[in-house]
């Protein structure tokens with residue numbers, strides 16, 4: 153909330169026919185600054201370019217903010233998202249991170265999960 157108010161973490165949403173179709177976060181104070189985070193498109197809206205559009209918005213905003221690279225982390229088993237990012241020109245940096253986090257499952261139970269992500273980068277200059 154503090155970073156959002158300061159404009160250093162920006163939350164963007166894409167809308168299709170007055171419905172929210174997808175969201176993304178641009179983090180300008182992460183460990184991999186600037187970082188594209190939490191890209192998510194509603195299942196019913198997938199495959200229609202919403203994810204691509206949200207990535208493009210993030211790239212434009214980061215470039216206007218003066219950055220020459222954009223980073224993101226993607227799960228080692230998230231083949232669909234990896235394909236999307238590679239198509240958009242992101243390349244693996246060779247770095248990876250492992251995170252353990254808690255989430256609430258479909259039955260409302262708290263669960264722990266561990267995820268390994270590869271860090272990708274894309275140049276924002278020609």
Ligand SMILES: CC(C)(COP(=O)(O)OP(=O)(O)OC[C@H]1O[C@@H](n2cnc3c(N)ncnc32)[C@H](O)[C@@H]1OP(=O)(O)O)[C@@H](O)C(=O)NCCC(=O)NCCS
Nearest residue numbers: 191192193198199200201202203204225226232233235236
């Ligand atoms: C990955 C994701 C954001 C793609 O959004 P999208 O709006 O479908 O993306 P676009 O329409 O712009 O591009 C489609 C590309 O996304 C990928 N993709 C991943 N899952 C897909 C799905 N269920 N349906 C269609 N495309 C999918 C494909 O690589 C496809 O590229 P291709 O047409 O060259 O095969 C979306 O599937 C999603 O929200 N997935 C769950 C959350 C997630 O994994 N986010 C990434 C975290 S790093």
